[in-house]
Amino acid sequence: MSVEPPVSIQPSTPSLTEFPAWKALSSHFKAIRDKHLREFFADDARRGERFTAEAAGLYLDYSKNRITAETLRLLVQLAEECGLQKRIAAMFEGEPINSTERRAVLHTALRAPRDAQIMADGINVVPEVHAVLDRMTTFANELCSGGWRGHTGKRIWNIVNIGIGGSDLGPVMAYEALRAYSQRDMVFRFVSNVDGTDFREATRDISPEETLFIVCSKTFTTTETLANAHAARQWMLDAFDDARAVSKHFVAVSTNTVEVSDFGIDPANMFGFWDWVGGRYSMDSAIGLSTMIAIGPQNFRSMLAGFHAMDEHFRTTPFDRNLPVIMGLLAIWYNNFFGSETLAVLPYDQYLKRFPAYLQQLAMESNGKQARLDGFPVNYQTSQIVWGEPGTNGQHSFYQLIHQGTRLIPCDFIGFCQTLNPLGNHHDLLMANLFAQTEALAFGKTSEEVKSEGTPDWLCPHRTFPGNRPTNTILAERLTPYTLGTLVALYEHAVFTQGAIWNIDSFDQWGVELGKELAKRIVKEMAPMGDPNLKHDSSTNALIRRYVGCRDGGGITG
Numbered sequence: 001m002s003v004e005p006p007v008s009i010q011p012s013t014p015s016l017t018e019f020p021a022w023k024a025l026s027s028h029f030k031a032i033r034d035k036h037l038r039e040f041f042a043d044d045a046r047r048g049e050r051f052t053a054e055a056a057g058l059y060l061d062y063s064k065n066r067i068t069a070e071t072l073r074l075l076v077q078l079a080e081e082c083g084l085q086k087r088i089a090a091m092f093e094g095e096p097i098n099s100t101e102r103r104a105v106l107h108t109a110l111r112a113p114r115d116a117q118i119m120a121d122g123i124n125v126v127p128e129v130h131a132v133l134d135r136m137t138t139f140a141n142e143l144c145s146g147g148w149r150g151h152t153g154k155r156i157w158n159i160v161n162i163g164i165g166g167s168d169l170g171p172v173m174a175y176e177a178l179r180a181y182s183q184r185d186m187v188f189r190f191v192s193n194v195d196g197t198d199f200r201e202a203t204r205d206i207s208p209e210e211t212l213f214i215v216c217s218k219t220f221t222t223t224e225t226l227a228n229a230h231a232a233r234q235w236m237l238d239a240f241d242d243a244r245a246v247s248k249h250f251v252a253v254s255t256n257t258v259e260v261s262d263f264g265i266d267p268a269n270m271f272g273f274w275d276w277v278g279g280r281y282s283m284d285s286a287i288g289l290s291t292m293i294a295i296g297p298q299n300f301r302s303m304l305a306g307f308h309a310m311d312e313h314f315r316t317t318p319f320d321r322n323l324p325v326i327m328g329l330l331a332i333w334y335n336n337f338f339g340s341e342t343l344a345v346l347p348y349d350q351y352l353k354r355f356p357a358y359l360q361q362l363a364m365e366s367n368g369k370q371a372r373l374d375g376f377p378v379n380y381q382t383s384q385i386v387w388g389e390p391g392t393n394g395q396h397s398f399y400q401l402i403h404q405g406t407r408l409i410p411c412d413f414i415g416f417c418q419t420l421n422p423l424g425n426h427h428d429l430l431m432a433n434l435f436a437q438t439e440a441l442a443f444g445k446t447s448e449e450v451k452s453e454g455t456p457d458w459l460c461p462h463r464t465f466p467g468n469r470p471t472n473t474i475l476a477e478r479l480t481p482y483t484l485g486t487l488v489a490l491y492e493h494a495v496f497t498q499g500a501i502w503n504i505d506s507f508d509q510w511g512v513e514l515g516k517e518l519a520k521r522i523v524k525e526m527a528p529m530g531d532p533n534l535k536h537d538s539s540t541n542a543l544i545r546r547y548v549g550c551r552d553g554g555g556i557t558g
């Protein structure tokens, strides 16, 4: 694809740091940065109800943040000065807001109702979206009813999704999140890494006769995915010694029909999507085929309805009541004013164990940028580092640092009022821990309180909790396909909000290219016994030689 260089020789807009709201926020920050959440709560008895917002079944309590009504007002003003409303409209209306790739960004069309009209390049894309959904539905039903059979006539019981990045993280996260709704007599596996272990472990105990591979790749050129897809085809051919088996055991999800058929998958067995769906925004496109097979078409559509409900909330709600906008602005507040480096996402639900990993790509591939839309460098930090683990496991590992470490780590806590697996009082214990953590992080424990418990003076500093650690709490009734849709869309749009304010392209990912190019070159240089003409730096040369020498058992050469 050819991309024209930026034409501007002058920045097209002033830097974010020159905006009146930014300047006002900088002064406001100085005024309140040392104020403790204890004081914020003491000042306003209704703070815990006031700083809340609700939409599409999600309740957001953001009262335990180091903000006042004035902070929120200024942050909203910043969003307005940055033209967030226009950016939102431009996205929903199919303008090419992915400017470096000259593409529309229309993942919201993937969950639009059948009768909606969303134009991209003069074409209403909604009928195409629903045509693919209908094909997926037919296929999922056929597969699950045993209508679609393998090469030897056996029913398919094992689904192996092959893909990486957005073609893996969404499907695996959604499968894990919605396991309670899944077809329990089927096996679902996900192969992403080019490490052969991933493929071998995923296939070691399943029968080729009963296995369907879904090869997911937007481009169908991704090295890891193609290597795994070729391994899968060989694995199948080893079992059948008949190339016709491929047609019954492979389907593809891609935008690239030519590459799919070159690989040997009949385009009739391909589910398409479009270049206006970014990889990390694709779990509700045909990339979600494994999800649909697992939870059934009806549940899949209910997930889409959840996404759509949050889309509509984001598109139409005033910023000060808009969940994704509030969360996006809070992230700006900590990232750019407090200098926080990370955001911990802590789901108190075992089913959401892959949610932080999913969000890592969503946030960091979207907003880990240093060039503004006009090509000039930013002079402020962009994406925070996203990480996390499900509660309560994290409490017994890294929460120590969040409570008493020297860094400020804002956290998002996510919990559900009803469990999908009632077991004794487990759920109360789980949720008590969630609430306790946000309370402890906000209010801490003063040295006076510690002393009054009879703690000797020398031990007091170690047992004191400074508190003033900001948290959001997101509560929903129950983890359902619908709720998952709302939750993912909430974060998608919070990430969008941040990108709009940072004035960057949240929808490209040029930063992954250099490593890919070098790997392609290096793999060719790994001829047996090494390539004496390596032209990398001395470290990379030595590492390649050491690897090749050791791999070939010929000793180590420097």
Ligand code: F6P
Binding pocket: 164, 165, 166, 167, 216, 217, 218, 219, 220, 221, 222, 225, 279, 280, 365, 509, 512
């Ligand atoms: O390398 C990054 C990336 O392009 C992601 O953005 C994408 O989700 C992933 O690779 C996989 O790409 P594809 O679906 O084209 O195989």
